[in-house]
Amino acid sequence: MSKLVLLGDEAVAQGALDAGLSGVYAYPGTPSTEITEYIQRSGQARQRNVHADWSVNEKTALEAALGMSYAGKRSMACMKHVGLNVAADPFMNAALTGVSGGLLVVAADDPSMHSSQNEQDSRFYGKFAMIPVLEPSSQQEAYDLTRYGFGLSEKFRLPVMIRVTTRLAHSRSAVIRSAAREENSMALPANLRQFILLPALARKKFKLLLSTFEELEEEGKSSGLNRLEKGTGKKRGVIACGLAYNYYREVAEMHRLDDPVLKISQYPVHPELLRNFVNAVEEVFVLEEGYPLVEESLRGVLESRYVIRGRMDGALPRDGELNPSLVEKALGVREGQPVTVPEIVKDRPPALCNGCGHIDMFKALNEAIADYGPGRVFSDIGCYTLGALPPYNAINSCVDMGASVTMAKGAADAGMFPSVAVIGDSTFTHSGMTGLLDAVLEASPVTVIISDNSTTGMTGGQKSHATGRLVEICGGLGVEKEHVRVMIPLRKNHDKNVAIIREELAHQGVSVVISQRECIQMVRKKRVS
Amino acid sequence: MKKDIILAGVGGQGILSIAAVIGIAAVESGRYLKQAEVHGMSQRGGAVESHLRISDKPVHSDLIPEGECDMILSVEPMEALRHLPFLAAEGWIVTSSNPFRNIEDYPVDEQIFAEIRKVRNHILLDAEKIAGEVGSRRVSNMVMLGAASVHLDLPAKKLEEAMETLFGRKGEDVVRMNIAALQAGRDAGKRV
Ligand SMILES: Cc1ncc(C[n+]2csc(CCOP(=O)(O)OP(=O)(O)O)c2C)c(N)n1
Numbered sequence: 001m002s003k004l005v006l007l008g009d010e011a012v013a014q015g016a017l018d019a020g021l022s023g024v025y026a027y028p029g030t031p032s033t034e035i036t037e038y039i040q041r042s043g044q045a046r047q048r049n050v051h052a053d054w055s056v057n058e059k060t061a062l063e064a065a066l067g068m069s070y071a072g073k074r075s076m077a078c079m080k081h082v083g084l085n086v087a088a089d090p091f092m093n094a095a096l097t098g099v100s101g102g103l104l105v106v107a108a109d110d111p112s113m114h115s116s117q118n119e120q121d122s123r124f125y126g127k128f129a130m131i132p133v134l135e136p137s138s139q140q141e142a143y144d145l146t147r148y149g150f151g152l153s154e155k156f157r158l159p160v161m162i163r164v165t166t167r168l169a170h171s172r173s174a175v176i177r178s179a180a181r182e183e184n185s186m187a188l189p190a191n192l193r194q195f196i197l198l199p200a201l202a203r204k205k206f207k208l209l210l211s212t213f214e215e216l217e218e219e220g221k222s223s224g225l226n227r228l229e230k231g232t233g234k235k236r237g238v239i240a241c242g243l244a245y246n247y248y249r250e251v252a253e254m255h256r257l258d259d260p261v262l263k264i265s266q267y268p269v270h271p272e273l274l275r276n277f278v279n280a281v282e283e284v285f286v287l288e289e290g291y292p293l294v295e296e297s298l299r300g301v302l303e304s305r306y307v308i309r310g311r312m313d314g315a316l317p318r319d320g321e322l323n324p325s326l327v328e329k330a331l332g333v334r335e336g337q338p339v340t341v342p343e344i345v346k347d348r349p350p351a352l353c354n355g356c357g358h359i360d361m362f363k364a365l366n367e368a369i370a371d372y373g374p375g376r377v378f379s380d381i382g383c384y385t386l387g388a389l390p391p392y393n394a395i396n397s398c399v400d401m402g403a404s405v406t407m408a409k410g411a412a413d414a415g416m417f418p419s420v421a422v423i424g425d426s427t428f429t430h431s432g433m434t435g436l437l438d439a440v441l442e443a444s445p446v447t448v449i450i451s452d453n454s455t456t457g458m459t460g461g462q463k464s465h466a467t468g469r470l471v472e473i474c475g476g477l478g479v480e481k482e483h484v485r486v487m488i489p490l491r492k493n494h495d496k497n498v499a500i501i502r503e504e505l506a507h508q509g510v511s512v513v514i515s516q517r518e519c520i521q522m523v524r525k526k527r528v529s
Numbered sequence: 530m531k532k533d534i535i536l537a538g539v540g541g542q543g544i545l546s547i548a549a550v551i552g553i554a555a556v557e558s559g560r561y562l563k564q565a566e567v568h569g570m571s572q573r574g575g576a577v578e579s580h581l582r583i584s585d586k587p588v589h590s591d592l593i594p595e596g597e598c599d600m601i602l603s604v605e606p607m608e609a610l611r612h613l614p615f616l617a618a619e620g621w622i623v624t625s626s627n628p629f630r631n632i633e634d635y636p637v638d639e640q641i642f643a644e645i646r647k648v649r650n651h652i653l654l655d656a657e658k659i660a661g662e663v664g665s666r667r668v669s670n671m672v673m674l675g676a677a678s679v680h681l682d683l684p685a686k687k688l689e690e691a692m693e694t695l696f697g698r699k700g701e702d703v704v705r706m707n708i709a710a711l712q713a714g715r716d717a718g719k720r721v
Contacts (some may be wrong), residue, residue, distance in 0.1 A: 250590035
């Protein structure tokens with residue numbers, strides 16, 4: 001069938017559509033965003049009326065996907081790795097309820113933290129929940145494994161995780177499609193108690209999950225996704241997971257290596273596969289993008305006669321993403337002296353755009369809070385996090401979505417005054433609203449500045465569910481009307497805005513300042529089109 | 530035939546458009562392609578790069594190994610130097626000479642140019658000037674692609690067709706201006 005040039009993310013999306021997807025549920029987050037955006041643009045999806053609107057956060061997304069699965073249809077929830085923390089509750093529990101229609105959870109990890117707060121490895125979540133994890137090594141596999149994943153999910157009645165990492169998610173290559181399958185029709189689960197996790201039922205469900213695990217290992221052996229590629233070498237063997245497989249193949253071609261390779265793209269891995277492989281060689285290199293999941297399982301803690309090399313013995317760095325050169329070094333085949341970057345080359349970190357409303361907000365805040373001294377501003381995740389950098393130096397925290405509001409409350413409880421939160425509009429509806437209710441319930445003296453640019457800016461300008469609703473939301477949560485203030489962050493309003501923030505900083509209860517001006521990138525985009 | 534290219538610049542300078550044009554042209558010429566892009570945070574005015582690999586055999590890694598890159602194609606001179614560890618001994622550095630100063634400690638132009646001239650195979654072009662002459666500084670990126678195309682195994686015709694595919698939606702004028710920029714860059718590249 002037809003050949004397309006797709007990002008890894010887009011290959012997942014196309015694979016899902018061709019597998020008969022009825023709905024994708026997601027909150028944006030690098031490097032997962034392009035999966036949902038592709039489905040939103042797809043004519044095929046529009047024609048079938050596939051659900052593709054953004055959810056408010058990853059937890060609501062995964063729950064909605066589970067609901068669609070309950071009703072018999074194939075659904076998918078997509079998120080960045082830290083999004084899975086937010087969705088961890090439905091994720092862990094969906095492993096017990098099981099699914100009806102096929103359910104995929106796509107977790108996009110970001111080793112090296114190109115656009116993230118950490119580099120957690122989602123495969124551990126898969127292991128924790130005891131569900132199958134598929135880890136494609138190429139765009140074509142991203143397409144194929146997504147299609148296979150839906151079948152796998154329906155076969156074992158379990159959610160299945162697709163794990164991609166930045167380099168696959170955001171790299172383009174040709175993908176060959178196969179014939180599209182029809183969507184499932186709506187059907188209630190055969191057992192109407194399947195999704196009720198009352199303790200007595202949940203205990204049974206857990207036993208069922210435990211007893212399925214061996215079958216999952218068998219499946220990983222027979223699917224061909226964990227396969228032995230014979231080599232002439234006897235000394236060294238290479239276990240290559242997901243994308244790391246490509247790096248080995250690249251290096252092998254450059255240096256004419258011919259080691260036996262165990263290519264892994266499906267978890268759990270059958271212990272026998274690993275045992276047989278390790279026994280046939282003198283030394284095993286484990287290459288995996290992320291944390292040493294397989295490596296750790298091979299090493300254990302007891303004395304062992306096996307020689308295992310990888311991230312845990314320093315053959316490869318313990319942190320950061322892999323690349324061909326690191327694999328070359330690990331295998332001891334790298335030649336020549338490395339060239340260094342000339343000293344005159346300086347770092348060029350990201351920065352707030354010229355004309356960005358966050359800038360005027362920070363200038364007003366900095367002036368208004370100056371009398372109290374530095375160190376009183378919690379913030380959150382979004383473009384405005386760049387307010388941490390010079391020349392603003394305006395914020396003192398960035399932890400997880402929504403944490404600005406709740407940390408401000410906790411610090412206020414400890415007696416810090418004023419205690420300020422700076423949060424974006426999309427982040428506020430993602431996870432800030434519940435924390436604001438906490439503050440309202442105790443009339444905590446906090447000032448929450450919602451820097452509202454009417455979009456989800458950092459991830460490329462997706463719809464923000466806060467747009468046009470912030471005053472009502474804050475009022476509805478119980479913030480006093482006279483302490484919900486709106487200001488327009490423009491240079492000409494600077495003095496007025498400083499005065500507004502100053503008044504609210506002095507207030508001994510909850511106040512919200514909504515600083516409202518559209519993202520300059522979105523304004524430009526509209527002007528062009 | 531195998532070409533490994535690193536595209537470099539600052540977020541917003543249009544390196545993804547260069548990547549897209551080369552990518553379409555390569556696939557239309559029946560080549561294998563892998564192209565790793567940068568999305569997300571650094572697009573906000575930070576340093577960005579794209580690894581572009583074209584070959585007549587399947588490509589394994591999405592990333593180019595150090596020391597193996599055939600060309601660094603940059604729309605900003607300091608950004609070109611950031612990727613020097615990747616450049617092969619016989620590789621080309623093709624870069625615009627127009628600095629993008631959005632950091633305080635940006636080095637002196639002459640220091641940057643001197644480093645670039647240390648690389649035997651280099652093209653250093655005032656892309657903004659050339660782009661201005663064909664219509665708009667906004668197409669500086671395509672001027673650089675034109676200059677680079679002299680050393681890429683892709684026919685100019687294929688690149689022009691790719692531009693039509695990519696910019697066709699935006700109207701004929703946009704296509705024409707981009708193609709003019711490509712040709713002007715190509716002429717300038719040949720003269721070096
Ligand atoms: C749990 C979680 N989900 C998603 C992200 C990715 N993410 C980081 S910033 C951001 C957008 C925030 O938008 P907004 O709060 O409106 O601020 P803006 O970037 O527009 O200034 C998103 C989606 C994340 N870091 N963590």
